[in-house]
Amino acid sequence: MLVSLYRYNPETDSAPYMQDVEVEIPEGRDLMVLDVLSMLKERDPSVAYRRSCREGVCGSDGMNMNGRNGLACITPVSDVLKNNKLVLRPLPGLPVIRDLVVDMNIFYRQYESIKPYLINNSPEPAIERLQSPEDREKLDGLYECILCACCSTACPSFWWNPDKFVGPAGLLQAYRFLADSRDTAQDERLSDLDDPFSVFRCRGIMNCVSVCPKGLNPTRAIGHIRNLLLQRAT
């Protein structure tokens, strides 16, 4: 198998380049893409990538594998291999720090902008704020996001306007708090989103849905936000 790896070290390289490496996969076995990266790093310790839990929980190793964003640790090589070739690139649209490591500041800034925490200024009950099982169910499919950035960096609207469009990951979390029965700031949250960019730059192409490693649906959440904005305004 031929692995084509995106390499860039700003201290020594004037421009990024693709490095081709031949890798032998043991007969009859399938590996995760992260395993292949570990093999490459054993040979050449200068290869840089992020990883932590290696089981799809932490969201550190989001990258572009043969043109498709995903988590290297839970993506079998056989799923993405084309013509016995594996092309590994950093997540698109974010500044590259080194090799597969990207600067995720702008992504986190958008996440921060939607106030990803419960806002409720009423006096706290002695134990906890209760929620009915039905209300709790409304958060399913929203709270599971691990902020790996696979969706936002697969979104052309986020590529063109990462400073103004919140992006699918941020909007999924925005809806997670809009849908929370314990949150009392729905109106302020909606006011923050009712401009031509934050939500409405979404053109509904659903790249986010097709790449989400957790099988979540940001496009649906964005549709719910749009409906809330519409209901509030009409």
Added chain:
Amino acid sequence: MAVDSVTNLGRSGVYDWMVQRVSAYVLALYTLFLFGFMLTTDVDYEAWAGLFSQTWFRMFSLGTLLALGGHAWVGLWTVSTDYIKATLPRFLVQAACGTVMFVYVVWGIQILWGL
């Protein structure tokens, strides 16, 4: 953090979004009507002039023209803010689009009412 913008149609995302959707329905309705008219009528000068002499159809046409203007403004504003990052060229493109739409609307009124 809400994003400020003064060049989009309604200063609000949800307003622009609704203009885009409603105008799309108007445009679709007008197109379907014209297709239907052409399929069911032997279109000659008389039939065409007869259709456009009726006030309801002039209103329908003017409404469609306004819908086209709004629809095109929201769409082209989006395209220009996606792809033209430098402010001056973007503003010039938007101004050109706005001028063309304004001309079309005024010209359309002139044609419809035979002024």
